[in-house]
Amino acid sequence: MDTNQPALSVRDIHKQFGNTEVLRGVSFEAHSGDVVSIIGSSGSGKSTLLRCINFLESPNSGEIVVGGEAIRTRKDKTGSLVPVDKAQLRQMRARxxxxxxxxxxxxxxxxxxxxxxxxxxxxxxxxxxxxxxxxxxxxxxxxxxxxxxxxxxxxxxxxxxxxxxxxxxxxPTVMLFDEPTSALDPELVSEVITVIRQLAEEKRTMIMVTHEMALAREISSKLIFLDQGLIHTQGSPAEVMDNPDSDRLRQFLGMLNAA
Amino acid sequence: MAEFLNYMAWGPKGWGDEFFFAFFMTLKISLIAYGASFAMGLLFAMFKLSNSRFLRGIAGTYTTVVRALPEMLMILLVYFAVAGMAEKMLVSAGLVGSEFQFSPFWTAVFALAFVSGAFMTEVIRAGLLAVPKGGIEAAWAIGMSGPQIFRRVVMPQMMRHSLSGLGNLWLGITKDSAIVSILGAFGELLQTGYRAAAATKEYGYFYGLTALLFLLITILSLAVLHWMEKRLNRGLL
Known part of the structure; x- marks a missing residue:
């Protein structure tokens, strides 16, 4: 694999459920060893975004590229992207x-x-x-x-x-975590976090949807704040969390602190 | 007492060999019909759970009609009407010669499977619905193909949820196998019992023997079902 090639490119992903646009053009990249945490209030589309990466949900448009290879798709008659080659999709999912x-x-x-x-x-x-x-x-x-x-x-x-x-x-080339600690009793959260932290130290490439702000701040190389289906803010954890650049972000971070 | 032993002699003078073969004939009819019924149940259960309104309609009609009518009527209908129609269709399609007839044995077995398949459809449908969606999703995410997921994730868990229903249907079909004796002489247990009783006038003895042999099938079946249940429920709290 070309080392300059991102491990994962997410390009202009749109996703609609019925008439609701859940994702309205989301793009980001993760290079090898990056930990990208996606935060946002519920309904912001963050889990949907993660599920679009391995096509558990079919995006309506956009492109997913893993280690330089794009998942090959075409539009079906309902306007969703469908994989052209199921065998290729399975290989990509395995990564x-x-x-x-x-x-x-x-x-x-x-x-x-x-x-x-x-x-x-x-x-x-x-x-x-x-x-x-x-x-x-x-x-x-x-x-x-x-x-x-x-x-x-x-x-x-x-x-x-x-x-x-x-x-x-x-x-795998990239690990995707979909709120890995949200279903756990509070006293069990730390044992899972310990493992995730260890993977970050080993320079695993990871994309993580999470509400664990302390963990996200500690291990992320990039933090993405997703709001109403768009990337509202992205940057290093310090940039995003310490100097929130908008009311929405301040409101979101404030809600977490209050809770 | 000696008289009863004579009745059970092997060969033309006694009924021992008749009952021996009848026991296995009943098992054979039941096993084949059950296998076919399972296949039909799986197919129609998938129809019922499919996105196609047409397939759901076919499966719904099948299970409603078959479960509404008395089993014996259903078997007579399949045997005399459906098989006849199928024969005519095959003949007019030129696939078989004009003398073609399904063998009575296979028609009877199919009729039995057709009736049991409707109940099977419901048992399997419920079993499929009980398979946790998360495990299926994890299987897609790891890169499994549809057939792999069906074989390795869905089927084993469906079986676990369906086993008590599947067991009931098996016991049901071993007894319903006796109904096919109205369609012809296949030498299964009930008919053999009837013939032996009529020929010797020893009604109590031969019907009692027939009952014992059915009971034996059930006891053996329960042992197998118990073993399967333990196996399938591994890891279940």
Whole structure:
């Protein structure tokens, strides 16, 4: 991969649900090692933006480029972009590791099986190799002894750490985090944050939608404030948070402080 | 007592071999019909959950009509009317010769599957709806294909949610297999029991034996279902 090439380019993404324009032309880039945090009030379109990156939602227009390769699309008759080549889309998705708010582990499979599913059945690694890697990842997220457990036997924080290990097992170009701590009990948030912080220190490229302002300030190389489907402000965490340049941003940050 | 042992002799003089084969004939009819019914249930359940109003209409009509009519009437209709129409269509399409007829055995099995398939559709539909959407989304996000997701994520969880309904339908179909005896002599259990009882006038003995053999099928089935339930529910609290 060309090192000057951004790991991820999001270009002029528009998304409509019915008559509501949720995203009205959003563009940003993340270079290798960047941590981009997206903040904004609920309804600002930040989760939709993240889901457009791996086409869990189809944007109405725009382009997603991962490591220099664009997801090839065409317009369908409803005006949504649809992938031209499903195999290419699957390859691109495999390079975008997604971590969900509600973990979304496969309940019927053990922790180990959850982690090796992608490497074995999509990347076609041998089971042995995938298991070795999975154990290393479980060690990294502090769950070395849980490989034979089922998700229902784990706490929310543990499940989310397994979900992070599952995404990492694909060795993705970019990690996407969709409010990874929002569904957790307060006392379980820190164990997940610790793992995310560690990934940032290892220079993982990450895009994170979050309400954890302290975390966003600490690890982000870029902070994006999304408002009414547009990037309202972007910059370093200090630029965005310490000198809010508009009432809307001040209002948003103020609401968080009050809460 | 010796008399009853003689009745159970193997060969032309006794009924032992008849009941032995009847037991397996009932199992065979049930297994084939059940397999076909499962396939139909899966297909129509997907129709019911599809975005197409046309497919939903077809599946809705099928499950409503079949579940509304008495099973025996439904089986007679499929056997005499539907199979006949299908034969005529195949003949006029030139796909088969004008002498073509479905074999009575397969028509009977299909009729059984057709009726059970309507109930199966509902059981599977409910099972599919109970599969958590998040896991399916995670599967898309990791780069799985549609068929992979169906096989590796949806099916195992659908089975878990549907198992009690699937088990009931299996037990139902082993007993409904007796209804096909009105369509012809296939040598399944009930008909064999009837023949043996009529020939010997030992009604209590032979109907009792028939009942025991049906009970045996159920007991074996329950053991298999129990094992499947434990297997499928791994990881469920």
């Amino acid at each position: 975008l590791g997604m971590v969900f708010q509600n973990f979304n582990l496969w309940d019927h499979r053990t922790v180990m099986d959850n982690i090796i599913e992608g490497p074995v059945h999509i990347l076609k690694q041998s089971k042995k190799q995938a298991k070795e890697q999975a154990r290393a990842l479980l060690d990294k997220v502090g769950l070395f002894d849980k490989e034979d457990h089922y998700p229902s036997q784990l706490s929310g924080g543990q499940q989310q750490r397994v979900a992070i290990a599952r995404a990492l097992a694909m060795n």
